[in-house]
Each structure stands twice: as structure tokens, then as C-alpha cells.
Amino acid sequence: RKQKAKTRRSKRFLQSREPKLTEGQKSSMIIRGGNSSETVSQALKDVYALKKPNAVLYKRKNMVRPFDDSTALEFFSKKSDCSLFLFGSHNKKRPNNLIFGRMFDFHVLDMFELGIERFVSLRDVKTDTCPEGTKPLLVFAGELFETDREHQRLRNLLTDFFCGPRVSAVRLAGLEHVLHFTALEGKIYMRSYKVLLKKSGCRTPRIQLQDMGPSFDFVMRRNHMASDDLYKTAHRQPRGVKPKKKKNISHDAFGTRLGRLHMQKQDLDKLQTRKMKGLRKRRGEQTAETAAAAAKAPRTDE
Amino acid sequence: MASCSIEDVLAKAERDEAEKLKGITVNKELDLEFDPGNLLAFDKNRIDTREFKDNKREDFIRSLARDNTQLLINEMWKLPTERVEEIIVAKLPDPSTPLPREKPAPKPKPPTKWEQFAKLKGIQKKKKTNLVWDEVHKEWRRRWGYKRAKDDTKEWLIEVPENADPSEHQFAKRNKAKKERVAKNEYNRLKNIARAQKIKVPGMGLAPTPRQPKAELAQAVNVAKISTASVGKFQDNLPKEKTPKNTGKKRKFQPLIGDFSSEKQKQLDLLKVMDSKKPRLDITKAVNKQMREEDRESAQKSKKGFGKKGRRGNMSGKGKGKAGGKGKAPKGKGRKPHMKQGKR
Numbered sequence: 001r002k003q004k005a006k007t008r009r010s011k012r013f014l015q016s017r018e019p020k021l022t023e024g025q026k027s028s029m030i031i032r033g034g035n036s037s038e039t040v041s042q043a044l045k046d047v048y049a050l051k052k053p054n055a056v057l058y059k060r061k062n063m064v065r066p067f068d069d070s071t072a073l074e075f076f077s078k079k080s081d082c083s084l085f086l087f088g089s090h091n092k093k094r095p096n097n098l099i100f101g102r103m104f105d106f107h108v109l110d111m112f113e114l115g116i117e118r119f120v121s122l123r124d125v126k127t128d129t130c131p132e133g134t135k136p137l138l139v140f141a142g143e144l145f146e147t148d149r150e151h152q153r154l155r156n157l158l159t160d161f162f163c164g165p166r167v168s169a170v171r172l173a174g175l176e177h178v179l180h181f182t183a184l185e186g187k188i189y190m191r192s193y194k195v196l197l198k199k200s201g202c203r204t205p206r207i208q209l210q211d212m213g214p215s216f217d218f219v220m221r222r223n224h225m226a227s228d229d230l231y232k233t234a235h236r237q238p239r240g241v242k243p244k245k246k247k248n249i250s251h252d253a254f255g256t257r258l259g260r261l262h263m264q265k266q267d268l269d270k271l272q273t274r275k276m277k278g279l280r281k282r283r284g285e286q287t288a289e290t291a292a293a294a295a296k297a298p299r300t301d302e
Numbered sequence: 303m304a305s306c307s308i309e310d311v312l313a314k315a316e317r318d319e320a321e322k323l324k325g326i327t328v329n330k331e332l333d334l335e336f337d338p339g340n341l342l343a344f345d346k347n348r349i350d351t352r353e354f355k356d357n358k359r360e361d362f363i364r365s366l367a368r369d370n371t372q373l374l375i376n377e378m379w380k381l382p383t384e385r386v387e388e389i390i391v392a393k394l395p396d397p398s399t400p401l402p403r404e405k406p407a408p409k410p411k412p413p414t415k416w417e418q419f420a421k422l423k424g425i426q427k428k429k430k431t432n433l434v435w436d437e438v439h440k441e442w443r444r445r446w447g448y449k450r451a452k453d454d455t456k457e458w459l460i461e462v463p464e465n466a467d468p469s470e471h472q473f474a475k476r477n478k479a480k481k482e483r484v485a486k487n488e489y490n491r492l493k494n495i496a497r498a499q500k501i502k503v504p505g506m507g508l509a510p511t512p513r514q515p516k517a518e519l520a521q522a523v524n525v526a527k528i529s530t531a532s533v534g535k536f537q538d539n540l541p542k543e544k545t546p547k548n549t550g551k552k553r554k555f556q557p558l559i560g561d562f563s564s565e566k567q568k569q570l571d572l573l574k575v576m577d578s579k580k581p582r583l584d585i586t587k588a589v590n591k592q593m594r595e596e597d598r599e600s601a602q603k604s605k606k607g608f609g610k611k612g613r614r615g616n617m618s619g620k621g622k623g624k625a626g627g628k629g630k631a632p633k634g635k636g637r638k639p640h641m642k643q644g645k646r
């Protein structure tokens with residue numbers, strides 16, 4: 001059922017939820033599952049702190065099993081207009097479970113279940129943190145991220161999750177936060193550091209890192225990856241986004257801009273050049289010329 | 303000798319440069335892949351598992367992170383910068399990692415009727431100011447609406463044009479013209495709604511409905527009967543049909559000055575009625591009539607609540623159409639036996 005807007009405010013609200021040509025930042029919902037341990041709750045709160053203000057935290061217990069039945073998650077996503085989700089739960093079979101996932105058109109696209117082996121919370125690390133909403137630098141290390149298909153998709157998902165809003169320019173001094181992911185033997189180590197820019201001899205500063213923020217040791221458990229065609233559909237960009245190429249314009253080595261004109265074939269006989277009235281042949285002169293030419297001709301004969 | 307010193311100078315310069323860059327150079331086997339648009343770096347190098355032991359793990363990760371971040375920062379510093387309000391800002395290129403969209407791409411909406419028309423006629427959208435200067439009142443007034451700038455119905459002086467009838471009321475003429483415009487607009491609006499919702503509206507008469515109630519059918523029959531050239535005068539009745547008596551003028555007025563005796567008689571009758579003790583108004587009759595009206599209205603509402611959701615405005619030609627529910631069983635005191643549909 002399509003909702004009709006009765007006030008201008010509600011109309012603006014509905015318009016903000018409509019699909020757009022270029023999309024803004026994705027919001028994420030952080031959901032607590034049926035049973036969750038202290039670790040999981042703290043982990044969820046930390047990720048929420050990282051992802052503020054584009055995140056909603058559902059603190060109450062939700063008896064949802066994402067891998068069996070994703071309709072509840074889809075309902076939440078539709079209600080809160082969030083396309084990324086993080087679901088935390090804890091049971092005997094899967095202790096300290098976190099499921100990172102994303103949606104396309106309010107249906108689950110990818111889901112990765114990661115178990116927390118070791119977790120250091122924000123509270124335990126007593127250093128000053130960077131302001132909320134800074135776009136973090138993301139670093140992925142490990143050849144598994146390149147070779148293994150699941151790791152590749154996980155890398156894409158983590159990029160999507162943690163990259164901030166899409167900006168056209170960034171303040172160089174404001175690159176304070178870095179998230180570092182290392183993949184080794186089926187485990188992912190996530191660390192978060194504060195970047196200190198120190199003076200070096202030249203323009204580019206020397207980096208020193210300071211421990212900050214949550215650090216996780218994940219172990220890969222189940223996953224649900226989208227089928228290839230669904231993945232392709234999700235990437236399809238609308239036609240208005242790509243800039244139109246201007247044809248027949250080129251730049252030469254000196255940087256001058258050259259254009260190309262395409263003309264029709266011209267009949268050079270009927271070309272209209274400039275008329276010079278003085279050079280026009282008059283009738284009297286013409287007969288004199290022919291007479292002179294005729295007179296000349298027999299003379300040479302003789 | 304000279305050449306030696308030149309070489310020395312160059313070598314020294316190189317060493318100096320290297321010294322400078324020592325702080326920020328990082329040696330890696332494979333170069334990292336960068337995506338400055340997303341502030342992303344990807345290190346494909348193999349990680350030595352030996353160094354990844356328990357006690358040294360954090361330090362190893364930290365140093366690895368430091369190296370990678372240094373390379374990423376180097377890359378960021380290579381981007382073109384500009385100064386925005388005294389802050390040095392680097393312009394980011396477009397992100398190169400393809401990330402899936404949140405929602406599918408929006409479909410281009412088909413142009414509306416107005417947009418098609420405007421395109422056809424070549425009409426451009428002109429930006430209009432909110433307020434217009436009113437010369438008469440010497441102030442800024444809105445372009446349309448309450449207390450607008452040029453309101454010709456509110457003028458206090460109208461010049462009678464040369465070719466106009468002198469006894470014509472110019473102010474009334476303007477008011478009437480305005481009323482006609484309003485009515486025309488309203489009519490067009492309702493027609494648009496009917497067209498949009500695909501409801502058939504008759505030009506004149508009754509709208510076709512799937513289930514027609516008794517009253518509407520009777521009305522339709524009557525309308526059909528008088529739709530002849532001689533307004534139904536020579537139409538024969540059906541076997542059990544009765545000619546309706548309510549044709550013609552509803553009220554007849556006596557001329558002002560006419561029959562004096564009849565007027566005198568009328569006045570005396572009126573005084574007699576006023577003197578008499580019996581009330582003119584039969585209360586029971588009136589109450590019954592009122593109750594019946596109310597019952598009929600509620601029956602119509604409950605019946606038509608489901609059917610007539612889409613209808614808005616006056617759709618029927620005459621506003622009489624009421625559900626022909628049969629009179630309910632008598633309830634309450636003072637109800638006399640049913641009365642048929644009397645004069646309205």
C-alpha cells in the first residue's frame with residue numbers, strides 16, 4: 001500500500017525515503033538478539049558509538065534468527081530506512097556472535113557471521129577519541145582479502161559499513177581515525193587507532209598511531225552471500241549519474257583545446273569567393289583579347 | 303676535478319632528499335592498492351605468521367598498521383589541495399570500489415499533462431515574485447488571494463464604458479463575472495478529478511450507478527418522461543403509473559392589488575386561526591416526520607459508506623438521491639402509521 005502524504009512535512013519525509021539518483025550515506029541498525037552476553041552488548045554499543053549519527057541501536061531483545069528467517073530484519077529495515085545492520089547474539093553453540101549485513105531494496109543482500117574471540121572495549125582504552133562522525137581511513141591487510149571470494153565480499157561489506165558519508169573534499173588535518181583489518185587463517189583482526197601527524201622533513205607528515213577505540217578478534221562463521229545477478233542488479237547505476245562525454249573535443253600536448261567540425265562535401269567549381277569588381281571581364285575587352293590572340297597566332301606561323 | 307665536485311654535489315643532494323623522506327618512506331614487497339575516494343588502502347602482502355605470536359601480536363599489528371597508514375597518508379597528500387576559508391582541503395576523486403546501492407535506481411517519471419503541454423507550446427517556467435506593488439494602495443500586496451494587489455471587485459469607482467447600457471449595474475456585473483469564473487473553475491476541477499479517477503460524469507441529469515436505489519430510479523423515470531419536445535405532456539402512462547402532481551410552479555403568489563373581497567376574507571381567516579385554541583402545528587405528525595427523516599439518513603449513510611468512497615463534490619444533478627430504505631418498524635411513543643412520501 002502506498003502511503004499518501006497529508007501534510008508538507010510528511011511529504012518531505014516520504015521524499016527523503018524515496019530512491020534517488022545519487023545516494024547519500026547509508027544508515028545502519030544495530031540490533032540485540034535473543035540472548036546476548038556482556039561482551040556482545042558492549043561490542044554493539046561501541047560500534048554504535050563509531051557509527052553515530054547514522055545508526056539506530058535497538059537495545060531490547062529481539063528473538064530473530066537472521067539465517068533462518070530474515071523477514072523480521074527486513075521489516076525493521078523498512079521501518080527505520082536502514083540498509084546496513086549488525087545483529088548481536090550469544091548462545092552456547094555460537095558464543096558472542098555478530099552478524100554484519102546489508103540490504104538492497106529492503107531485502108537481505110549479504111550477511112556475514114563473525115564470532116568475537118577477543119574484545120577490548122572503548123571504555124577500557126583510556127585515551128581521548130576523535131570526534132563523532134569523522135570519516136575513518138580504512139586499511140585492509142592480508143592476501144586472503146584478495147584471493148578468497150568470501151573474504152573479498154567481506155571486505156566490500158566492511159568498507160560499506162564503516163566508510164562514512166561520501167565527500168568531495170576532506171580536511172587533511174582531520175584524518176584522525178584509522179580502522180585496520182588483518183585477515184589471517186580464517187580470522188579477522190580489527191583494530192582502531194588514532195592518527196598522530198608528526199613533523200617530518202618534508203610536506204607529508206610522519207605517522208604515529210595511538211591505540212584507541214574498540215579492537216576485535218573475529219573468527220569467520222557462516223555467511224550468506226548474494227547471488228551474482230542480484231549483486232549485479234544492486235550495482236546498477238541509473239543513467240543520469242555518469243557524466244556525458246563531450247564528443248569531438250581533444251587536447252593536444254600543449255594543453256590547447258581542439259575541436260573537430262564535420263562538413264559536407266563541397267563542389268569546388270561552384271565555390272563562391274569574393275567578387276572584385278575591377279577584375280571583372282568586360283565585353284569590349286574580351287573581343288579585343290580574342291582579336292589579339294588571333295592576330296598573334298598567324299604571326300607565329302609565319 | 304670540476305666534474306668530480308659536480309657529481310659529489312648531486313650525490314649529496316640525493317642523500318639529503320633521501321634523508322628527508324626517510325621519515326615517511328615505507329618499504330613493501332608489493333605496492334598497496336589505493337582508493338582515495340573512500341580513504342581506503344589495501345595491502346596484498348603476505349603476513350608472516352611467525353611474527354604473529356601471542357605476546358607480540360599487538361605490536362606487530364600496530365607496526366603493520368602504521369606502515370600502511372603512512373603509505374595511505376602519502377597518497378592523500380599527493381591529491382590536489384585548495385584553500386577553503388583558511389583550511390587546507392584536499393579534493394577527493396570519485397571512489398573506485400564499487401559499492402552496491404541501497405535502493406534500486408528511480409524510474410524516470412512520465413511527464414504530467416501540464417509538462418507535456420508546456421513542452422509542446424515551448425512555455426518556460428518563470429519565477430514570479432511573491433509580492434506586487436499596488437499603486438492604488440501604495441503598498442506591497444500579494445499576487446493573488448486575500449487582499450491582493452489588483453482586485454477589480456474591490457474598486458470603489460468604475461467608469462461606465464461608452465457602449466454600455468446606462469442602467470446596467472457595473473459593480474454587480476463584476477461580481478457576477480467573478481462568480482462565474484469561480485464556478486467554472488470549480489466545475490473544471492471536479493471534471494479533472496472525475497477524469498483522474500475514471501468516474502463517468504454525465505453532462506446533465508443522473509450519473510450511472512451499479513445499484514440504483516428506488517428513489518433514484520423513480521427520479522430517472524421522471525426525468526426521462528419529461529425529456530421530450532413537449533416536456534412530457536403527451537406521454538402515456540405505464541399501466542400502474544400515476545402522473546406526478548408536483549409539476550409546474552411550486553408557489554403561486556397572488557397579485558398585489560386584485561380582488562379586495564378575497565383579500566379581506568383571507569385576513570379574517572388568518573385572525574380566526576390565531577384566535578383558536580387548537581394548535582396549527584400537529585406535533586405528532588411533525589415528530590414522526592422528523593424521526594423518519596433521521597432514520598432514512600442513517601440508513602443511507604451506513605449503506606453508502608462502502609460504495610461511495612471515491613466520490614467528492616456534487617456529482618448528482620439534483621440533490622435528492624436518498625437510499626430508498628423502507629420505513630422502519632415503529633418504535634417509541636406517538637408514532638402514527640406510515641406516511642407515504644409527501645411533498646418536500
